[in-house]
Amino acid sequence: MAVKYRKELDSISPYVPGKPIDDVKRELGLDRVIKLASNENPLGFSSAVRKAVIKALDEVNLYPDGNATVLKAKIAEKYGVTPEMVLPTCGSDEMVDLIAKTFIDQGSQVVLAEVTFPRYFSTSQMMGADLRIVPMKNMAYDLEGFKQAITAQTRLVWLCNPNNPTGSFFTRDGLIDLLEHISPETLVVYDEAYYEFADHPDYPKDSIELMKRYKNMLVMKTLSKAYGIAGMRTGFTIGDPVLLELINRIRNPFNVTLLSQVAAIAALADDDFLVKIIENNNQGKYYLYDAFAELGLEYVKTEANHIAFNAGKDGALVFQELLKRGVIIRPIGGEKYKTWLRVSIGTMEENREFIRALQEVLA
Numbered sequence: 001m002a003v004k005y006r007k008e009l010d011s012i013s014p015y016v017p018g019k020p021i022d023d024v025k026r027e028l029g030l031d032r033v034i035k036l037a038s039n040e041n042p043l044g045f046s047s048a049v050r051k052a053v054i055k056a057l058d059e060v061n062l063y064p065d066g067n068a069t070v071l072k073a074k075i076a077e078k079y080g081v082t083p084e085m086v087l088p089t090c091g092s093d094e095m096v097d098l099i100a101k102t103f104i105d106q107g108s109q110v111v112l113a114e115v116t117f118p119r120y121f122s123t124s125q126m127m128g129a130d131l132r133i134v135p136m137k138n139m140a141y142d143l144e145g146f147k148q149a150i151t152a153q154t155r156l157v158w159l160c161n162p163n164n165p166t167g168s169f170f171t172r173d174g175l176i177d178l179l180e181h182i183s184p185e186t187l188v189v190y191d192e193a194y195y196e197f198a199d200h201p202d203y204p205k206d207s208i209e210l211m212k213r214y215k216n217m218l219v220m221k222t223l224s225k226a227y228g229i230a231g232m233r234t235g236f237t238i239g240d241p242v243l244l245e246l247i248n249r250i251r252n253p254f255n256v257t258l259l260s261q262v263a264a265i266a267a268l269a270d271d272d273f274l275v276k277i278i279e280n281n282n283q284g285k286y287y288l289y290d291a292f293a294e295l296g297l298e299y300v301k302t303e304a305n306h307i308a309f310n311a312g313k314d315g316a317l318v319f320q321e322l323l324k325r326g327v328i329i330r331p332i333g334g335e336k337y338k339t340w341l342r343v344s345i346g347t348m349e350e351n352r353e354f355i356r357a358l359q360e361v362l363a
């Protein structure tokens with residue numbers, strides 16, 4: 001007799017991360033492989049992080065501060081909120097999971113976009129949610145579609161801005177209009193993992209201020225992208241202490257490691273580091289726009305550190321052919337977007353290598 005498990009798992013597939021460089025080297029016998037598959041920071045991280053982590057290594061015989069008191073205080077100061085409005089987690093991945101476990105019941109209506117961060121789907125499904133999926137409009141969020149899908153019964157709405165994997169964004173006006181439409185009893189999870197890269201004048205740079213006005217909104221942020229410490233697994237969420245207190249009840253007591261806490265404190269204190277990251281991202285973005293245009297490929301303008309493009313051929317095949325040439329990117333997946341892929345913006349050298357390989361594959 002087989003061991004029984006929760007039936008919700010039948011509809012869930014494991015998350016498929018970007019392929020690791022070493023796997024590709026080993027599998028294909030390649031010496032040089034570049035990874036533009038996980039929206040990581042191609043320029044590393046602040047040197048202050050290295051110093052802080054090395055110093056803290058001497059203390060790893062101790063448990064970390066389970067309340068992450070210093071980290072919370074630093075985040076609170078930086079974003080103009082109180083420490084009670086901050087909850088750090090093991091990457092924002094952990095927060096997606098905790099939010100689903102805290103707020104979604106069997107049969108709860110959950111509204112989300114058709115092409116967005118995959119963990120919103122799996123964590124909601126895990127809790128038995130009734131998913132209401134809003135189709136994309138020109139590869140971007142259709143906020144009118146969201147307004148139609150959201151009802152007084154909606155328990156939770158997942159929003160990602162800029163969106164992964166399309167890189168598209170929605171405007172501050174659009175966000176406010178949507179928030180006005182949503183009942184204060186519906187939780188709005190606003191994931192801005194790529195906030196630092198967005199510089200469009202209509203992008204909502206003041207999301208934290210909006211959260212103070214709309215108390216049913218949680219703002220999720222991460223240190224894995226612009227700040228470049230994905231391997232440390234640190235994210236944090238800012239919101240109403242009443243909501244965070246509920247999540248806190250089920251959080252692992254030591255969810256943010258001692259090294260992650262000191263790394264995050266050092267990273268957040270060094271905004272000068274971000275300047276060259278954003279510069280590199282912008283340079284890469286315009287280079288890739290031009291290259292896609294020259295290749296006659298459709299692409300989506302991005303406010304993030306990745307670009308979605310239509311290769312015009314089976315994305316899985318293009319992905320495999322690029323792998324053979326030592327370039328890892330990601331197909332977007334699904335029947336409807338079969339020919340679409342996402343590439344993370346790398347260093348200029350990596351971007352050029354990717355385009356050279358893509359030219360070969362498409363020739």
Ligand SMILES: Cc1ncc(COP(=O)(O)O)c(C=O)c1O
Nearest residue numbers: 091092093117164193222224235
């Ligand atoms: C939109 C979005 N949210 C959350 C995450 C998770 O980030 P992390 O767990 O590294 O903070 C990612 C990672 O790719 C993402 O793209």
